[in-house]
Amino acid sequence: MKIAVIGTGYVGLVTGVCLADIGHRVTCIDVNITKIRLLREGKSPIFEPGLQEMIQRNMLENRLRFTNEINAGIDQASIIYIAVGTPSNEDGTADLSAIQDAAVSIAKHIKHDVVIVTKSTVPIGTNDRIKAIIEDHKVDKSIRVDIVSNPEFLREGSAISDTFNGDRIVIGSDSEKAADIIEEINKPFQIPIFRTSIRSAEMIKYASNAFLATKISFINEISNLCEKLDADVTEVAQGMGMDKRIGTHFLNAGIGYGGSCFPKDTNALVQIAGNANHEFELLKSVIEVNKKQQKILIEKAKKRFDSLDGLTIAVLGLAFKPNTDDMREAASIPVISELIQSGARVLAYDPIANENAKRVLPKEVTFCKSIEEAITKTDCVFILTEWPEIVQFELAKYPLFMNRAVIFDGRNCFDPKKLLAYRIEYHSVGRSSTYLEVLKPSILK
Numbered sequence: 001m002k003i004a005v006i007g008t009g010y011v012g013l014v015t016g017v018c019l020a021d022i023g024h025r026v027t028c029i030d031v032n033i034t035k036i037r038l039l040r041e042g043k044s045p046i047f048e049p050g051l052q053e054m055i056q057r058n059m060l061e062n063r064l065r066f067t068n069e070i071n072a073g074i075d076q077a078s079i080i081y082i083a084v085g086t087p088s089n090e091d092g093t094a095d096l097s098a099i100q101d102a103a104v105s106i107a108k109h110i111k112h113d114v115v116i117v118t119k120s121t122v123p124i125g126t127n128d129r130i131k132a133i134i135e136d137h138k139v140d141k142s143i144r145v146d147i148v149s150n151p152e153f154l155r156e157g158s159a160i161s162d163t164f165n166g167d168r169i170v171i172g173s174d175s176e177k178a179a180d181i182i183e184e185i186n187k188p189f190q191i192p193i194f195r196t197s198i199r200s201a202e203m204i205k206y207a208s209n210a211f212l213a214t215k216i217s218f219i220n221e222i223s224n225l226c227e228k229l230d231a232d233v234t235e236v237a238q239g240m241g242m243d244k245r246i247g248t249h250f251l252n253a254g255i256g257y258g259g260s261c262f263p264k265d266t267n268a269l270v271q272i273a274g275n276a277n278h279e280f281e282l283l284k285s286v287i288e289v290n291k292k293q294q295k296i297l298i299e300k301a302k303k304r305f306d307s308l309d310g311l312t313i314a315v316l317g318l319a320f321k322p323n324t325d326d327m328r329e330a331a332s333i334p335v336i337s338e339l340i341q342s343g344a345r346v347l348a349y350d351p352i353a354n355e356n357a358k359r360v361l362p363k364e365v366t367f368c369k370s371i372e373e374a375i376t377k378t379d380c381v382f383i384l385t386e387w388p389e390i391v392q393f394e395l396a397k398y399p400l401f402m403n404r405a406v407i408f409d410g411r412n413c414f415d416p417k418k419l420l421a422y423r424i425e426y427h428s429v430g431r432s433s434t435y436l437e438v439l440k441p442s443i444l445k
């Protein structure tokens, strides 16, 4: 099948490359000239495990090409995927300007019948608008355009594996024929296919992200209670997860969720609900809990040191999660800004995201090339992302390199008892802190 994919970001690029890998002929289109130049050289503009190798292999086998020209890109394609960004507007609503531009461009350039497949996360009713825009702007009115909502569920950092091993592929359409074609295209992935109406498909995407975000905020609230009542949230989550109705996933307490999706999509769903005269109280609380949770390590450090003014602090892990270079809505942004405002000197390290982080973090931050360099002569360490390199770093080195070995761990990377053996003072989330002279805080305090 000849396919065009508009937008070569985290979703469009992975979708295009994986569709090529299962045998389709794919042209990826983007307005960004630098991205397309890099891609034509076989270089991935984003860090995503396995992606660059897959790009090169499929280019060599002539199934994958890249262009800035929408005209050339969609010329031969009978299927056009839309995977452009839908970021947040100031008020939390989804900015649909890239979707609008893509729809108008498609309409102006199509020369034969096509199926348009929307991968981008879009508010309920948007696919109807896409169809209306294309019908309005298409030059040859006899061309037939069918629309399919095919929301994407991949996670950054495991995008390729998720594409090949996803739990479901949702295909929403009011055209049986178009849905059949998209089902056929996806068959080689051997993933269960769920067919719905267009609007249900659009809603499944928002509802899924909102539910996962709710799980995270819920366990974070439980973790705050655990700290007050001397329970251990990792044990609690494990015990809860053994109930199949609850499940073990997305119960990791920490400094909250970030990334390009959960913050944006939860806010958008609150707005979508508001527009339908529905106050989504639960989701509003999920968002508020997350905002508070991002500051939890700062509160702990302020309590421990009285003031952060003049302290030198290492921050390990800057990306919003491991195995990605994506800094969108990363917890490191509010945390580091507050550390600097409080008068601390910040030394930061991320195995992959340093370059992207430089563009969004305050200019006062010193970026380091290794964990050792970042923690040298520091008063404490903040761990914000559980990169394997950070989790596996030799614990004995902390007391060796630091002024005083105090760790604030926002991702519960270590067993507190183990850290005590290394003479490290350790503060994590939802668990008792371990001090050198085991000063267990009284639950009555």
Ligand SMILES: NC(=O)c1ccc[n+]([C@@H]2O[C@H](COP(=O)([O-])OP(=O)(O)OC[C@H]3O[C@@H](n4cnc5c(N)ncnc54)[C@H](O)[C@@H]3O)[C@@H](O)[C@H]2O)c1
Binding pocket: 006, 007, 008, 009, 010, 011, 012, 029, 030, 031, 032, 035, 083, 084, 085, 086, 098, 101, 102, 119, 120, 121, 122, 152, 153, 154, 155, 156, 260, 261
């Ligand atoms: N990032 C994820 O993990 C993820 C997962 C599932 C769904 N989504 C959704 O998928 C969509 C894309 O997300 P992303 O993270 O890949 O975004 P992104 O910002 O990484 O990429 C979007 C790309 O679209 C390009 N673009 C914008 N307007 C264009 C146009 N008119 N023509 C051609 N190209 C254009 C941009 O230059 C950019 O390269 C969003 O709606 C997002 O919510 C993202």
Ligand SMILES: O=c1ccn([C@@H]2O[C@H](COP(=O)(O)OP(=O)(O)O[C@H]3O[C@H](CO)[C@@H](O)[C@H](O)[C@H]3O)[C@@H](O)[C@H]2O)c(=O)[nH]1
Binding pocket: 121, 152, 153, 154, 155, 156, 157, 209, 212, 216, 249, 250, 251, 252, 253, 254, 255, 256, 257, 258, 259, 260, 261, 262, 265, 320, 321
């Ligand atoms: O138990 C958990 C699980 C995740 N997180 C945090 O939640 C955020 C999001 O993590 P994850 O969901 O793994 O990454 P994303 O790439 O943002 O993927 C989410 O957002 C995508 C975009 O919509 C969806 O496609 C995916 O299904 C959905 O998991 C990160 O900051 C994680 O640190 C936690 O704090 N605790």
